[in-house]
Amino acid sequence: MWGGLTTAAELRRIADVADKYQVPTIKLTGGQRIDLLGIRKEDLIGVWRDLGMPSGHAYGKSIRTVKTCVGAEHCRFGTQLAMAMGVKLERMLFDMYAPHKVKLAVSGCPRNCAEAGIKDVGVIGVDSGYELYVGGNGGIKTEVAQFLVKVRSDEEVLEYAGAFLQLYREEGFYLERTCHWLERVGLEHAKSRIVEDEDNRKALHARLLAELQDARDPWAERVAGSERSEYEAIVV
16 A cells, blocks of 8 residues: 555555455554554465555565655645655655564654654755655664755755665665664765765665565465466366
8 A cells, every 4th residue: 555545445455455364453553554453474475466456565674664644635735746656756766675574654744643753764845845854763772863954856856865775775774773873884984975975875766676676476476376376287
């Protein structure tokens, strides 16, 4: 559910799957998604086939779903289109793996309803564009994100955020969250490579896009493989 957005048709499909496979627990998550919990292992392929939706990243050392507020789309305080920005970030980063899990949020105004101030990358809309914060963590020891840069456009948000995450992917140790990486190398190091060096920033962003251009949904592959096996069995 890109950016936490869904439709009546998707919700009906989810409900039908929950009924068909007797899903015991359905939970709204803090990442603004829907968890279907307690599914039998032998039903997983069928569940994903019937859902026909991409797998939301809730596992592994990878990108998590991007949290958004309703932004200027529906809030009188919103200064920027937070939901649209969240969808753009999530689509750009789909299937991105990193030294540790990575969480993002987009708030449409400084009231910060999406809690962007405790995310690895937090985007906050202001009248003139966006403020980007990095290295936040809402885990065992809460870390407040640090200000990285102020930008004017959606394209700049994608470029700066992508460059920051690629630098972290290239320099971070395994199991090192962005806050711990920044504590080790210093925020000024990240700023010098991203904010102050345009050529390096664009190169980092380009490397990220190149590595993610063939991103795949693991469950879509499993479903396709299962369907091929069923077809081959019928042919034989």
